[in-house]
Amino acid sequence: MQNTNNVLVDVQDLKVQFNLHEGVVHALEGVSFQIQPGKTLGVIGESGSGKSVTAQAIMGIIPSPPGKVTGGRVLLNLPENDASVRVVNVTELPPSGAEIRNIRGKEVSMIFQEPMTSFSPVHTLGNQIMEALQIHYPDVSKQEARNRAIEMMRRVGIPRPEERIDAYPFQFSGGMRQRAMIAMALICRPRLVIADEPTTALDVTIEAQILELLKDLQAEFGMSIMYISHDLTVVGGVADEVMVMYLGLVMEHAATDELFDNPLHPYTEALWRSIPTIDGEMGRLTPIRGALPSPFAVHKGCPFYSRCEKRIQDVCDQSRPPMIEARPNHWVRCFLYTESK
Amino acid sequence: MTANTDVLLEVEGLRKYFPIQKGFFKKTVAYIKAVDDVNLRVRRGEVLGVVGESGCGKTTLGRCLVRVYEPTGGEILLNTGDQVLPVTDLSGEQMRIFRRSVQMIFQDPYASLNPRMNVLETVGEPLKVNHIASGRELEDRVAKVIQQVGLRVEHLRRYPHSFSGGQRQRIGIARALVVEPKLIIADEPVSALDVSIQAQILNLLKDLQEQQNLTYIFVSHNMSVIRYISDRIAVMYAGKLVELGPKDELLARPKHPYTELLLAAVPRAVDRRRGHRNVMAGEPPDLARLPSGCVFRTRCKYAHDRCAEEEPQLRELESGHFVSCHFAEELSLGGVIPRVKSFPA
Numbered sequence: 298m299q300n301t302n303n304v305l306v307d308v309q310d311l312k313v314q315f316n317l318h319e320g321v322v323h324a325l326e327g328v329s330f331q332i333q334p335g336k337t338l339g340v341i342g343e344s345g346s347g348k349s350v351t352a353q354a355i356m357g358i359i360p361s362p363p364g365k366v367t368g369g370r371v372l373l374n375l376p377e378n379d380a381s382v383r384v385v386n387v388t389e390l391p392p393s394g395a396e397i398r399n400i401r402g403k404e405v406s407m408i409f410q411e412p413m414t415s416f417s418p419v420h421t422l423g424n425q426i427m428e429a430l431q432i433h434y435p436d437v438s439k440q441e442a443r444n445r446a447i448e449m450m451r452r453v454g455i456p457r458p459e460e461r462i463d464a465y466p467f468q469f470s471g472g473m474r475q476r477a478m479i480a481m482a483l484i485c486r487p488r489l490v491i492a493d494e495p496t497t498a499l500d501v502t503i504e505a506q507i508l509e510l511l512k513d514l515q516a517e518f519g520m521s522i523m524y525i526s527h528d529l530t531v532v533g534g535v536a537d538e539v540m541v542m543y544l545g546l547v548m549e550h551a552a553t554d555e556l557f558d559n560p561l562h563p564y565t566e567a568l569w570r571s572i573p574t575i576d577g578e579m580g581r582l583t584p585i586r587g588a589l590p591s592p593f594a595v596h597k598g599c600p601f602y603s604r605c606e607k608r609i610q611d612v613c614d615q616s617r618p619p620m621i622e623a624r625p626n627h628w629v630r631c632f633l634y635t636e637s638k
Numbered sequence: 639m640t641a642n643t644d645v646l647l648e649v650e651g652l653r654k655y656f657p658i659q660k661g662f663f664k665k666t667v668a669y670i671k672a673v674d675d676v677n678l679r680v681r682r683g684e685v686l687g688v689v690g691e692s693g694c695g696k697t698t699l700g701r702c703l704v705r706v707y708e709p710t711g712g713e714i715l716l717n718t719g720d721q722v723l724p725v726t727d728l729s730g731e732q733m734r735i736f737r738r739s740v741q742m743i744f745q746d747p748y749a750s751l752n753p754r755m756n757v758l759e760t761v762g763e764p765l766k767v768n769h770i771a772s773g774r775e776l777e778d779r780v781a782k783v784i785q786q787v788g789l790r791v792e793h794l795r796r797y798p799h800s801f802s803g804g805q806r807q808r809i810g811i812a813r814a815l816v817v818e819p820k821l822i823i824a825d826e827p828v829s830a831l832d833v834s835i836q837a838q839i840l841n842l843l844k845d846l847q848e849q850q851n852l853t854y855i856f857v858s859h860n861m862s863v864i865r866y867i868s869d870r871i872a873v874m875y876a877g878k879l880v881e882l883g884p885k886d887e888l889l890a891r892p893k894h895p896y897t898e899l900l901l902a903a904v905p906r907a908v909d910r911r912r913g914h915r916n917v918m919a920g921e922p923p924d925l926a927r928l929p930s931g932c933v934f935r936t937r938c939k940y941a942h943d944r945c946a947e948e949e950p951q952l953r954e955l956e957s958g959h960f961v962s963c964h965f966a967e968e969l970s971l972g973g974v975i976p977r978v979k980s981f982p983a
Contacts (some may be wrong), residue, residue: 332917343833343834344786344832345831359737362717367781368938389640389937401979405871459795469844470921473921473930481833494902500692500922501691501860501903501904501905502899502900502903502917502920503691503899504903504905505902506917506918509917527833529833529907530862530904530905530906530907531905533906533907534905534906534907566834567836570837571833571837572836572838572862573836573837573860573862573863573865573866574860574862574907575862575865575889575901575904575906575974576906576974576976576977577976577977578976578977579866581841581867582837582840582841583837584834584837584838585834585835585837585838588802588805589832589834600697604834613914
């Protein structure tokens with residue numbers, strides 16, 4: 298994805314490591330991607346793939362210590378009122394400085410997996426949604442903030458918002474809490490919403506409601522979405538393009554249709570063969586052999602080498618495969634495709 | 639039931655109510671009807687998938703069947719082949735036979751293993767407490783079962799912390815299998831595992847079931863997993879069994895409006911081409927204040943006056959396909975049409 302004009306988020310060769318007692322975890326080992334305005338990037342990965350750390354890096358909330366950005370940049374291209382573009386490098390900003398706090402929640406906001414632990418239990422939902430607005434727009438009066446919070450709660454499908462605005466998080470069901478979190482994330486009309494497994498804790502009928510809601514809100518407000526999930530079918534349903542991550546590296550990146558119709562990386566293919574679907578073939582699933590390597594392991598070659606069915610000995614275990622454009626706008630990190638280039 | 643040896647387990651009118659207590663004297667003010675009047679027959683050697691959303695009673699049903707919970711009412715009969723055990727009213731000797739016949743596999747492989755017991759102790763414990771084997775024989779049987787689940791004899795002296803999630807789940811499966819049970823209740827056994835590990839465990843459970851002619855009651859919220867593992871599917875909603883039928887039949891031609899909407903909600907990679915999906919509004923009802931008549935009527939787009947007045951009973955609509963809906967004959971509901979290609983296209 299090397300299109301440089303019309304880019305909102307530009308992540309370049311991002312490296313993050315965590316220095317723990319047990320050793321060093323290289324959470325991101327050079328991650329690059331871009332997100333266009335109004336588009337949805339889906340990020341697929343298992344535990345330890347670095348998908349949530351990538352989100353934290355964009356928000357500037359990597360826990361430090363033990364986390365540390367050791368290389369690369371996260372650029373946000375924020376259009377100003379006078380049609381100029383302000384370029385911000387998030388990785389250079391102090392994590393609790395004024396500048397990043399002015400971006401966080403206002404330009405970039407986040408929807409988390411667990412809506413119960415993401416809200417304060419001792420403040421009403423309305424106050425928490427209003428606070429998000431008032432921090433960034435101190436001129437907005439309390440009454441105006443309340444009206445806008447009610448309006449946004451109505452928009453995300455919370456019934457009787459003028460009453461529910463004074464309720465506490467525990468009085469909401471899981472699905473309603475997630476709607477309230479979306480209202481809080483959108484109240485400042487951010488340019489980017491990062492959704493980190495927003496439906497994983499929800500029932501499937503509620504999940505479908507939330508996914509449709511996010512699509513409708515994007516059509517209305519025009520924000521970009523970075524949608525993180527371990528579930529390929531969910532990501533396939535919402536994303537314009539999809540990035541597959543494994544142990545801190547982007548393994549494959551393409552438009553959603555292209556990625557699902559022509560998966561090139563052995564890991565992507567293997568993932569597809571290993572998940573049961575509601576409408577796919579009824580044949581036997583093919584598990585991915587072995588287990589995820591230890592997070593402390595250092596990989597000289599491809600991190601998927603130990604589990605790959607198509608590995609080439611003395612090639613894949615010797616050096617890290619480069620990211621190459623194997624088909625038009627279809628990028629893959631695998632030696633199987635380096636010959637043909 | 640005694641005459642029909644095909645039936646391993648028979649559940650009749652099973653109820654489990656949890657009291658809601660209030661005030662100083664802990665007066666019971668209401669009941670949560672977690673499982674309400676469930677009737678079910680499980681055949682020897684089949685996999686019955688039980689699917690539903692949180693709070694539908696699927697876990698409570700499973701726990702009643704292994705006697706973790708004492709049911710409020712109803713009858714459970716287990717036909718071991720030699721005798722029929724009244725599960726809700728077991729004598730001491732019958733309880734010992736029951737514990738060998740029915741075993742459980744749990745969701746969380748981190749919480750369900752004792753960190754201070756090694757694999758030999760964990761897997762051998764059911765043999766010990768049920769006085770089935772001890773000493774050398776116990777060790778031999780544990781070693782045998784540990785290999786069946788894909789672990790090695792060297793693992794026997796290791797403790798849970800040195801195993802991955804998938805391996806821990808294998809230990810949990812070995813512990814269930816070691817007493818050579820007839821029936822295994824598996825409650826969300828792959829939900830806590832990474833996607834690349836799920837298939838290993840699903841295939842293992844499938845192979846063991848076929849090799850040893852085991853019977854599973856497989857409880858899950860994940861319809862895709864249920865489709866892969868089950869022969870028949872039971873759909874639960876708000877404590878009731880609303881539909882039960884052979885897998886292919888139920889998925890292709892659901893008869894209950896809830897099943898239709900549940901299937902429509904399952905995410906598919908082709909969703910972006912389907913446009914705006916028809917999603918079910920609302921949320922499951924409060925189990926302490928269920929609507930009158932049909933429990934699903936508050937979310938059902940086909941509901942009529944009759945649904946509020948009269949509670950539908952589970953009835954056999956076609957051979958082996960049961961449904962509890964007044965209008966099942968008249969409704970033409972949409973199911974899942976399988977794709978032809980293996981990759982979504």
